[in-house]
Amino acid sequence: MSENKQNLTTSWGAPVGDNQNSMTAGDRGPTLIQDVYLLEKLAHFNRERIPERVVHAKGAGAHGVFEVTNDMSQYTKAKVFNGVGKSTDMFIRFSTVAGELGSSDTVRDPRGFAVKFYTEEGNYDLVGNNTPVFFIRDAIKFPDFIHTQKRDPQTHLKNPTAVWDFWSLSPESLHQVTILMSDRGIPATLRHMHGFGSHTFKWVNEEGKTSWVKYHFKTDQGVKNLDVKVAEELAGSNPDYHTEDLFNAIDKGDFPSWTLYVQIMPEEDANTYRFDPFDVTKVWSQKDYPLIEVGKMTLNRNPENYFAEVEQATFSPGTFVPGIEPSPDKMLQGRLFAYADAHRYRVGANHNALPINRPKTEAKNYFRDGAMRFDGNGGSSVYYEPNSFDGPTEKAEAKTTPFNVTGQAAQTSYDHHDHYTQAGDLYRLLSEEERSRLVANIVGAMKPVAKEEIKLRQIQHFYKADPEYGTKVAEGLGLPVPQELVK
Structure with missing residues (x-):
């Protein structure tokens, strides 16, 4: 046996006498609640997973x-x-x-x-x-957008109808949708x-x-x-x-x-x-x-x-x-x-x-306590500011620079903004083969959408970005381009 063998310990540092057998009343048990190492081991295992990220989990x-x-x-x-x-x-x-x-x-x-x-x-x-x-360009829409990317609350399945419904009702998404559905996706x-x-x-x-x-x-x-x-x-x-x-x-x-x-x-x-x-x-x-x-x-x-x-x-x-x-x-x-x-x-x-x-650099502040505070928690140093005990103070040079703010405080819509030029420019930059794959990816993703009106609404966005773009998606889905767009 190696002389460098390390002793197994509990989380509080005491040596573990048996890591293979729990403490029981006789050979058959039941298990005794006084086996505190067993309880600690199981309780820690139950807590080995913190909640995964709502987005960017993997x-x-x-x-x-x-x-x-x-x-x-x-x-x-x-x-x-x-x-x-x-x-x-x-x-x-x-x-x-x-x-x-x-x-x-x-x-x-x-x-x-x-x-x-x-x-x-x-x-x-x-x-x-x-x-x-x-x-999207406004954080107030982010929870709704991410809901469409997650699972349906009834079926617990991914829901293409929700995805394209949201995008079709949020035309500002078109530029990113075009990138996502292209080869770069x-x-x-x-x-x-x-x-x-x-x-x-x-x-x-x-x-x-x-x-x-x-x-x-x-x-x-x-x-x-x-x-x-x-x-x-x-x-x-x-x-x-x-x-x-x-x-x-x-x-x-x-x-x-x-x-x-x-x-x-x-x-x-x-x-x-x-x-x-x-x-x-x-x-x-x-x-x-x-x-x-x-x-x-x-x-x-x-x-x-x-x-x-x-x-x-x-x-x-x-x-x-x-x-x-x-x-x-x-x-x-x-x-x-x-x-x-x-x-x-x-x-x-x-x-x-x-x-x-x-x-x-060492963090110096007056934040104290809270779960899992595993450092010195500020020790006995002063715990408020301003103070008369030489605690850390602000540095004027680190202030955020001022900038002018004008206009009414209001919930301002972007409806009048151009959602289509940059998406159309991107489409036209792609080679013919890249455009074909882009359209095929979109058509494949949109076919499961349950409501035809969602598909037609999204086709309008593609068409406004570039007529060829919208027409090819429509043809792939076996749908017409809305007539008011082609007049």
């Missing part, structure tokens, strides 16, 4: 490093992006959106692309997707897809000058997508295909990387740009605002423990550092609350103290 993660290749100090004072050669540790979590924790990796779904930078000024989270836009691997911050954010430099910014992570492996039939086969034969591929690539030293670019819009341009720059269903033309290289992200280390590092990782688009701030983007504004609140519910009030979420 995910894979990895550690890495971000290195600046182009100094951004003229635009932002955020140290993570300043100084060529500057290196910052980071962690990323990729995910599917709609499926449960055990769902397949190769379904048609957007992919979450959440990056946590462990900077010397605190953590910075960039919580985006593998698409530059989203289905099923990436070949997590390594072969781009990532985006999606929202518009504000950058502030040392002089207080502000700019609007969008983030683009371009995969250095090249974009590759899965054939629909291959994806379906993998969903049955290896539902963890993407998770496995990422782990194995890093494990053998084939470290995937992405080059980060940004688009920079001068603050004043937001008032005159031809699209609302804070509308997450729209992109900015790269002819108007070219991509500027920032740096390279390389994933070089797998998690040692999935639960501790991937499942307990918490990301929020409101986790900022000085020099990076939110924009008026309505979807972003809702996410600033919703994400952190989801983590407080799912993981606990002290989720940011867990090793995977803990900042490299």
Whole structure:
């Protein structure tokens, strides 16, 4: 027997005498309630699963490093992006959106692309997707949208009628729907897809000058997508295909990387740009605002423990550092609350103290107590502010920069906005073969829809984006294009 054998202990550190047999009254039992180790073992097992994420439940993660290749100090004072050669540790979590924790990796779904930078000024989270836009532009619609992606409350089955009913009644979704139903809807691997911050954010430099910014992570492996039939086969034969591929690539030293670019819009341009720059269903033309290289992200280390590092990782688009701030983007504004609140519910009030979420800099504040407070809980230090005992105080330089707010306080509709131009432009950019696959994917997804009026309403949106687009979908479904559109 090895001299280095470790003693098994209880969770309170006492040695375990027997881990194979419970304490019973005689050989046949019954089991005695005084077997406290048995009770502890079973009770802990019952609690080994925290609630899964409402969205982005299925995910894979990895550690890495971000290195600046182009100094951004003229635009932002955020140290993570300043100084060529500057290196910052980071962690990323990729995910599917709609499926449960055990769902397949190769379904048609957007992919979450959440990056946590462990900077010397605190953590910075960039919580985006593998698409530059989203289905909706206002967070008040998010619960309803996600309900359509989940299971029907009666049948507990996925419901295509609900999906297309919502999209057909939300024409702002057309741009994202077109991306989702195209080849890009099923990436070949997590390594072969781009990532985006999606929202518009504000950058502030040392002089207080502000700019609007969008983030683009371009995969250095090249974009590759899965054939629909291959994806379906993998969903049955290896539902963890993407998770496995990422782990194995890093494990053998084939470290995937992405080059980060940004688009920079001068603050004043937001008032005159031809699209609302804070509308997450729209992109900015790269002819108007070219991509500027920032740096390279390389994933070089797998998690040692999935639960501790991937499942307990918490990301929020409101986790900022000085020099990076939110924009008026309505979807972003809702996410600033919703994400952190989801983590407080799912993981606990002290989720940011867990090793995977803990900042490299020491957190100094007056937050106390709460479930699972496993550090010193502030010790005997002063626990309120302001105080006369030299407790931590605010830093004026870290204040959010002011910006002008105008207009009535009202619930403003986007009905008058253009939902179709960018979706049509995207359709026309696709090759003939890509358009054919896009239409085939849409037709296949819409055939199970129960009500014909939903199909016809959605066909109108496709037609308004591009007449060929709408006509081909209509033909595939054996339906006419509404006559008022073709006159």
